[in-house]
Amino acid sequence: MAIFSVYVVNKAGGLIYQYDNYVPRAEVEKTFSFPLDLVLKIHDEKVVVSFGQRDGIRVGHAVLSINGVDVNGKFTAEGKEIQEYLRDPANYPVSIRFGRQKLSSNEKLMLASMFHSLFAIGSQLSPEVGSSGIEMLETDMFKLHCFQTLTGIKFIVLADPRQSGIDALLRKIYEIYSDFALKNPFYSLEMPIRCELFDQNLKSALEIAEKAGTFGPGS
Amino acid sequence: MTVHNLYIFDRNGTCLHYSEWNRKKQAGISKEEEFKLMYGMLFSIRSFVSKMSPLDMKDGFLSFQTSRYKLHYYETPTGIRLVMNTDLSVPNCRETLQQIYSTLYVDLIVKNPLCVLGESLQSELFNSKLDSFIRALPFFSVRAA
Numbered sequence: 070m071a072i073f074s075v076y077v078v079n080k081a082g083g084l085i086y087q088y089d090n091y092v093p094r095a096e097v098e099k100t101f102s103f104p105l106d107l108v109l110k111i112h113d114e115k116v117v118v119s120f121g122q123r124d125g126i127r128v129g130h131a132v133l134s135i136n137g138v139d140v141n142g143k144f145t146a147e148g149k150e151i152q153e154y155l156r157d158p159a160n161y162p163v164s165i166r167f168g169r170q171k172l173s174s175n176e177k178l179m180l181a182s183m184f185h186s187l188f189a190i191g192s193q194l195s196p197e198v199g200s201s202g203i204e205m206l207e208t209d210m211f212k213l214h215c216f217q218t219l220t221g222i223k224f225i226v227l228a229d230p231r232q233s234g235i236d237a238l239l240r241k242i243y244e245i246y247s248d249f250a251l252k253n254p255f256y257s258l259e260m261p262i263r264c265e266l267f268d269q270n271l272k273s274a275l276e277i278a279e280k281a282g283t284f285g286p287g288s
Numbered sequence: 289m290t291v292h293n294l295y296i297f298d299r300n301g302t303c304l305h306y307s308e309w310n311r312k313k314q315a316g317i318s319k320e321e322e323f324k325l326m327y328g329m330l331f332s333i334r335s336f337v338s339k340m341s342p343l344d345m346k347d348g349f350l351s352f353q354t355s356r357y358k359l360h361y362y363e364t365p366t367g368i369r370l371v372m373n374t375d376l377s378v379p380n381c382r383e384t385l386q387q388i389y390s391t392l393y394v395d396l397i398v399k400n401p402l403c404v405l406g407e408s409l410q411s412e413l414f415n416s417k418l419d420s421f422i423r424a425l426p427f428f429s430v431r432a433a
Contacts, residue, residue, distance in 0.1 A: 095344065204353055
């Protein structure tokens with residue numbers, strides 16, 4: 070069981086804090102001989118598999134490293150284009166590591182504001198009177214829990230579907246936000262949170278929540 | 289426990305069927321607008337979820353809940369999307385939606401030569417069978433509606 074990540078979204082839908090607590094490794098390394106039996110394409114400045122799913126390499130996975138050296142977007146470490154490099158038979162056999170591409174900070178920003186609008190639509194399409202927005206969204210791999218404060222700030226936690234105690238954790242994060250971000254004289258409202266104490270306390274709260282502990286009296 | 293409403297969309301976003309049972313609040317927009325909004329929301333949730341997921345997913349998006357209702361989602365490999373809104377006490381409805389697809393939609397719509405696929409469903413038999421199916425569900429009970 071695990072807590073994957075935490076997002077804090079301000080009332081305008083801007084991402085003001087993000088923390089990846091646990092990133093599961095789902096990477097496959099395989100040695101290929103010429104010609105490569107996967108079809109690759111460039112998507113968002115990354116080389117991703119577009120056809121030829123096999124041995125745990127799935128469509129949508131990105132090239133992460135070639136011969137043990139991490140790639141840099143669509144270029145190899147030496148600065149050559151990956152697709153060009155893989156077209157040359159002289160470079161084979163080659164060992165390529167594939168995996169889910171990690172979210173860039175831009176993508177995280179985009180996803181946070183996307184959730185902000187989904188939250189609003191969720192409440193508009195309600196068949197019942199007085200509904201809030203999305204509080205919990207479930208998939209087979211993770212559950213997303215969202216807590217919106219009265220002032221409109223959203224705390225979002227992504228966790229394993231079996232993880233319990235997320236509601237208490239969300240309230241605890243709100244408390245940590247009030248104590249260490251809001252009370253910090255150098256913190257300006259609605260702006261990204263860069264407070265050391267907030268980071269530290271958030272991390273320990275996540276640890277406690279993962280061990281299914283409680284946050285003591287008053288929470 | 290109750291069922292509020294049910295939407296069936298095809299893969300192009302056309303609303304094939306809509307029915308409601310205990311719906312207390314309308315969205316405040318015309319039905320066509322509401323279908324578009326619902327389909328658009330599901331479309332975005334699908335892409336949102338596939339980007340957010342830390343691992344590759346099998347079934348993908350299953351359901352979400354707000355403070356007042358729960359939305360259950362089921363998508364077939366052909367892109368038919370079934371969406372059912374219930375109240376919060378209803379457990380996972382994946383099997384129910386799958387059953388609606390396999391016993392009602394496939395049998396009464398796909399196998400019916402008079403039903404044009406991709407257009408809103410006119411079959412009276414389907415409507416009445418669906419209505420009695422939903423009313424027979426263990427978690428369907430008409431509260432003082």
